[in-house]
Amino acid sequence: MIPQQNESVVGIDIGSRSIELVVLDSGGPVRQVKVPTTFDPLGQCRKLMEWTGGMRVVATGYGRKLFAESFRLEKVSAITEIQAYALGTRYLHPEAKIVLDIGGQDTKVISLSDTGKVVKFEMNDRCAAGTGKFLEFMATALQVPLEEFGGFALGSDRRVQISSMCTVFAESEATSLMARGERPENIAMGLHAAIVQRTAAMLRRVGISTPLVFAGGVAHNLCVRQLLEEELRQPVIVPENPDMVGALGAALYGRNLDRSET
Amino acid sequence: MKLEILKHFEDIGERFLLDISELDGTDTKVAGIYCLFAPTELVRAAGAIPVSLCGKREKPIADAEETLPPNLCPLIKSSYGYAVTNTCPFFAESDFLIGETTCDGKKKMYEFLGRIKPLHLMHLPYSTTEPHAISFWRDEILRLGRFLEESTGQKIDRDHLRFQIRIHNRIRKLLERIARFQAAEHAPLSGLTMMTVMESKSFFVYPEKYLDMLGEFIAEMESVAASGFSPFEPDAPRVLLTGCPLGKGSEKVLRIIEESGGAVVCMENCTGVKGLDLLVDEEEKDPFLALARRYLQIPCSCTTPNIGRINLLDRLISQYRIDAVVDLTWHCCHTYNIESRVVGDFVEGREVPFLHVETNYSTSDVEQLRTRIEAFLEMAGCRSNVRFANSRLN
Ligand code: SF4
Ligand code: SF4
Numbered sequence: 001m002i003p004q005q006n007e008s009v010v011g012i013d014i015g016s017r018s019i020e021l022v023v024l025d026s027g028g029p030v031r032q033v034k035v036p037t038t039f040d041p042l043g044q045c046r047k048l049m050e051w052t053g054g055m056r057v058v059a060t061g062y063g064r065k066l067f068a069e070s071f072r073l074e075k076v077s078a079i080t081e082i083q084a085y086a087l088g089t090r091y092l093h094p095e096a097k098i099v100l101d102i103g104g105q106d107t108k109v110i111s112l113s114d115t116g117k118v119v120k121f122e123m124n125d126r127c128a129a130g131t132g133k134f135l136e137f138m139a140t141a142l143q144v145p146l147e148e149f150g151g152f153a154l155g156s157d158r159r160v161q162i163s164s165m166c167t168v169f170a171e172s173e174a175t176s177l178m179a180r181g182e183r184p185e186n187i188a189m190g191l192h193a194a195i196v197q198r199t200a201a202m203l204r205r206v207g208i209s210t211p212l213v214f215a216g217g218v219a220h221n222l223c224v225r226q227l228l229e230e231e232l233r234q235p236v237i238v239p240e241n242p243d244m245v246g247a248l249g250a251a252l253y254g255r256n257l258d259r260s261e262t
Numbered sequence: 263m264k265l266e267i268l269k270h271f272e273d274i275g276e277r278f279l280l281d282i283s284e285l286d287g288t289d290t291k292v293a294g295i296y297c298l299f300a301p302t303e304l305v306r307a308a309g310a311i312p313v314s315l316c317g318k319r320e321k322p323i324a325d326a327e328e329t330l331p332p333n334l335c336p337l338i339k340s341s342y343g344y345a346v347t348n349t350c351p352f353f354a355e356s357d358f359l360i361g362e363t364t365c366d367g368k369k370k371m372y373e374f375l376g377r378i379k380p381l382h383l384m385h386l387p388y389s390t391t392e393p394h395a396i397s398f399w400r401d402e403i404l405r406l407g408r409f410l411e412e413s414t415g416q417k418i419d420r421d422h423l424r425f426q427i428r429i430h431n432r433i434r435k436l437l438e439r440i441a442r443f444q445a446a447e448h449a450p451l452s453g454l455t456m457m458t459v460m461e462s463k464s465f466f467v468y469p470e471k472y473l474d475m476l477g478e479f480i481a482e483m484e485s486v487a488a489s490g491f492s493p494f495e496p497d498a499p500r501v502l503l504t505g506c507p508l509g510k511g512s513e514k515v516l517r518i519i520e521e522s523g524g525a526v527v528c529m530e531n532c533t534g535v536k537g538l539d540l541l542v543d544e545e546e547k548d549p550f551l552a553l554a555r556r557y558l559q560i561p562c563s564c565t566t567p568n569i570g571r572i573n574l575l576d577r578l579i580s581q582y583r584i585d586a587v588v589d590l591t592w593h594c595c596h597t598y599n600i601e602s603r604v605v606g607d608f609v610e611g612r613e614v615p616f617l618h619v620e621t622n623y624s625t626s627d628v629e630q631l632r633t634r635i636e637a638f639l640e641m642a643g644c645r646s647n648v649r650f651a652n653s654r655l656n
Contacts, residue, residue: 062629082637106630118641123634 009056009258011251012048013084013244014041014063017104017132017217020244021048023055024251032244037063042070058254060084060246062105079253081246082110082121088249089213090116092239097209100199100228100236101245102218104132107199109206122206129165130198132218137167138191141174142184149188150221156189165198189223196227203232213237215245265486267479268455274462275352278313281467282355291414294356294379295464296341297364298532298560299386301403301553303430303542305360306469307423308410313352314464315359317341318511320623322349329374335595336623337507338367345378352465353379358413360406362386364564365597382409390558390565400554407550423549429469431541436476437463438538443483444527445582448492450483453503453516453526455493460533461509494525499642500583504530504575504605505590506598512623515590515631522636528582530575531590536561539574563597571601572608579614586615586642588635593622615642 008030013020016037023031035044041063049057049071056075059067064078081101085108089099099110107124128134139149160182164170170191177187203212212234218224219242229236239245270277282292293305294315305312322343323336329346330339344350358380361372375381384402387395407418440459443450451459459479466472501524503516508531519526530536540559546552561570578584587609591598602618609616617638621627 062633065629065632080633080637080640082633083640118637121637121641123630123637 009251009254010052011247011249011254012045012057012059013246013250014045014059014061014067015104016062019044019048020247022244022247022251024255029248032241034243042066056254056258058250060250079250082108082118084246084249085215086110086112086116086118086249087252088245089215091248091252093211093213093237096211096213098212100203100212100214101216102131102199103216107131107202109202111206111209120206122202124202128167130195134167134195135218135221137171138174141171142188150223152185153188153192153223156185158186159193160186160190162190162194165194192223192227196224196231200231208232210234211237213239215239215242217243265482267482270475271459271462274465278465278467279351289415291357292355294353294359297362298537299362299364299557300360301557303423303426303553304403304407305410306426307418308414309416310410310414311467313356315341315350315353315356316507317344318509322347323623330371333594334367335592337592338371340623342371342375345375358382364562382406388566396554396558399558400550403550403553420549427542427549428544431544432473434538434541436473436480439480440483441535441538443487446487448490449494449525449527450486450491452493453520454513457509457513457516457533495523498523498525499585499639500525500527502528502530502578502582502584502587503590504587506592506595507532508590509533514628515619515621518632518635519588522632522639524639528578530578563601568601575605575608579612584614589618591618591620593620
């Protein structure tokens with residue numbers, strides 16, 4: 001139980017796979033929680049919200065509208081993930097010029113101005129190709145736990161070419177490679193490389209600059225990180241809790257609202 | 263604020279069908295058209311009544327896909343779907359159809375459409391400025407004239423054509439004036455309402471009555487504008503919507519922009535102001551040449567290079583004091599899709615935020631589009647979320 005502080009604000013990021021919640025007080029984040037979205041995102045939110053009474057809440061993520069409409073609290077508002085990730089990244093890494101967020105269901109690239117404003121952004125939100133969902137499918141196909149998939153791929157001795165980015169076709173491509181006796185580690189590496197290539201193309205469309213911050217759940221994946229650094233020939237900064245950046249940004253937005261009202 | 267007169271615009275389709283039914287038993291023919299390139303003055307000069315058959319709903323698409331490939335622009339599939347299922351009352355009323363060789367999808371679709379009803383295809387040159395393109399297009403207009411004369415049994419009289427040219431110019435001028443109300447600091451109409459008003463231009467039987475209706479509307483709008491009324495929040499970003507045509511049934515993107523706090527004060531597309539500033543030269547001795555010159559200037563992405571669109575956008579951005587531009591491309595519309603890059607470079611060069619969205623008529627991507635558009639408006643300086651939060655506090 002958190003002692004109720006008036007200056008506390010809550011940011012909640014309702015994604016397709018998980019819901020993250022950050023409580024912020026004047027000193028910074030004081031609590032960070034992550035729960036699976038399940039088929040009842042509102043029920044999950046309700047549980048998380050039980051002890052936040054009275055605090056300002058800012059929602060982001062694909063469930064933000066549903067949230068804002070269902071919790072008709074006094075101090076509820078909603079912002080897009082783009083803005084949330086921009087704000088969160090700016091707070092953690094004020095020097096960041098470009099943010100890459102690969103989440104469960106979409107990929108975003110956001111370029112920031114010197115003052116941290118969104119200058120341009122790109123989203124892949126049409127299909128699972130190149131997102132966390134893609135990795136999840138492929139890990140399942142290769143029977144590797146998702147959390148270990150990156151490390152597993154790094155055990156490869158050769159990179160096989162995977163040409164399909166469609167989740168369904170890539171799976172059948174992987175299956176036929178396995179049937180030809182290819183090592184599963186090498187196939188995993190090929191799949192990771194395919195994601196990274198696609199992501200790099202998106203980064204180039206927005207315009208690559210440095211420093212680059214890599215956030216979202218997929219940033220936990222070591223292989224994606226490493227390949228991305230190789231492909232872009234520049235270091236990639238991963239925040240300590242890469243999947244909390246959206247919720248943090250939402251909370252920061254709420255804090256600014258509170259300040260502008262007093 | 264709800265203007266009584268808006269009802270006339272909302273009901274214009276019904277009105278059209280009623281007026282047409284009263285002409286049953288006469289020789290009057292209805293010409294189904296699909297594009298801004300169809301010279302309606304000529305159609306009227308031959309005594310026929312043009313009506314737009316452009317498909318704007320998802321519903322008939324599945325039936326169209328029995329013949330047409332699924333990876334085709336929804337506008338083409340919807341238009342064909344309505345025809346093949348005979349579920350569009352305007353299609354049912356049409357005695358013959360007029361198409362143009364604009365984009366590849368449409369031009370090949372017309373081959374199938376021609377199996378359902380008599381179809382005259384106009385061959386459109388892709389250059390709009392070359393002298394031989396203009397003379398070629400003039401020939402095509404003459405060829406359409408002969409088709410119309412045969413279909414209606416009525417000779418095209420040059421003086422009557424000149425009369426129709428004057429009427430159509432007047433219609434364009436009045437529509438342009440209506441659109442201009444939105445250039446004011448307090449735009450008096452929502453983009454959705456303006457779309458309904460603008461769509462009326464393809465659904466009238468009697469041009470003189472239509473002119474009166476537009477005139478009355480302008481008079482009413484003047485008092486609304488004078489009152490300073492606007493449906494938008496004072497700080498709503500002023501959005502210009504450009505790209506593929508949209509209308510009632512396919513207004514998804516327009517709706518999301520306005521639901522997200524944007525004010526669509528201008529639409530550059532064919533439903534909006536495209537072509538309203540292009541008048542037919544009334545002084546030109548050869549009315550066919552005058553028509554050819556005017557119609558070839560339509561800044562459609564099917565022509566190349568399409569400088570006219572950039573010039574038009576340039577003017578509209580200043581005139582309507584635009585804060586952000588959204589470019590809509592229907593899935594598989596290659597010409598608008600490719601041209602989006604040209605438009606984007608130009609708009610961003612003017613330091614106006616630019617967003618390209620590609621979608622179709624289905625509602626499956628509404629939430630993704632919403633995120634994209636909301637984020638874009640946030641970026642363009644929309645403060646709707648702050649308002650949203652504040653309104654909860656009041
Ligand atoms: S966009 Fe081009 S092809 Fe389509 S209706 Fe307009 S002028 Fe015709
Ligand atoms: S939107 Fe594009 S593809 Fe569709 S009919 Fe118009 S020009 Fe052709």
